Amino acid sequence: MTFFAKAYGLKGKDLKEAVKSTLDLVGLLERQNDPIKTFSGGMKRRLNIAVALMHQPEIIIMDEPTVGIDPQSRKYILETVKKLNQDRKMTVIYTSHYMEEVEYLCDRVYIMDCGEVIASGTKDEIKGILSQENTVEVMFDQLSAELITTLKEDASISSVMEDGNKFTVICSAEVNILEKLMDLGKREERKLVSVQVKMPTLEDVFLHLTGKKLRD
Missing domain, CATH: 3.40.50.300 (P-loop containing nucleotide triphosphate hydrolases)
Structure with missing residues (x-):
């Protein structure tokens, strides 16, 4: 020193x-x-x-x-x-x-991807990117590849992030996501255990903008 x-x-x-x-x-x-x-x-x-x-x-x-x-x-x-x-x-x-x-x-945040700044602003401004969308945390009794594929191919859902039997979807606020999930569970013979609508986080925005998981 x-x-x-x-x-x-x-x-x-x-x-x-x-x-x-x-x-x-x-x-x-x-x-x-x-x-x-x-x-x-x-x-x-x-x-x-x-x-x-x-x-x-x-x-x-x-x-x-x-x-x-x-x-x-x-x-x-x-x-x-x-x-x-x-x-x-x-x-x-x-x-x-x-x-x-x-x-x-x-106080102010810059999100970078591949060396380029893709978003900047205050925390509220950054999270406001998803203000027209809902972040929904969903749990089925068991997940299947077919169920996840169906969600990812749905045009009204912009992002699907898996975590064991739980996953998070980002979709338009205008979408009746509960009805969609219940119909999907019935079709795939899976029981819908829980649904929780969350306030968007900076990580939600990051993943939404980059389409990737966080990297080292």
């Missing part, structure tokens, strides 16, 4: 205060004299963030900072990002495949 502080031009009292306050911010002050080789992956990630904050930048770019770390460190990093933005008025450019993180942190 001292090395990077000097690289940023800090020295003397300012250097010592910067190291102490930054380590405190990322929750590593009590470990300041421990060898880094004894740190967990999450602690090393928080140390990386501390190094980037030494000179109190106006803008910081974080590229998937929570990938592959323990839940405690992940939560701590998210809370730290919030503090940097709200308390220090720092602009944070945050990239992530975890839509729940984007939903929690971001």
Whole structure:
């Protein structure tokens, strides 16, 4: 930390205060004299963030900072990002495949696919892309390939995402999806267990726009 502080031009009292306050911010002050080789992956990630904050930048770019770390460190990093933005008025450019993180942190969102920006706006504006459609979570007692194929081929349904016996469909708000699902279940001899209409999420919009599952 001292090395990077000097690289940023800090020295003397300012250097010592910067190291102490930054380590405190990322929750590593009590470990300041421990060898880094004894740190967990999450602690090393928080140390990386501390190094980037030494000179109190106006803008910081974080590229998937929570990938592959323990839940405690992940939560701590998210809370730290919030503090940097709200308390220090720092602009944070945050990239992530975890839509729940984007939903929690971001004021403005850009969705990229294959290197191109395909949507941008506030969270409400982005989710408004599906304002004319319903996101419906459905569960049958058992799924079949024929049932899923029938749904995917239905022109009134824009997206079908499978998850075990449960799946999510995105369809026009004008479609009577309950009647359609009941008829389909009867035809395929499957029992409709539950139907739940959800508010659209950023992940729903992402999958709707790209037609793909989230990628690494």
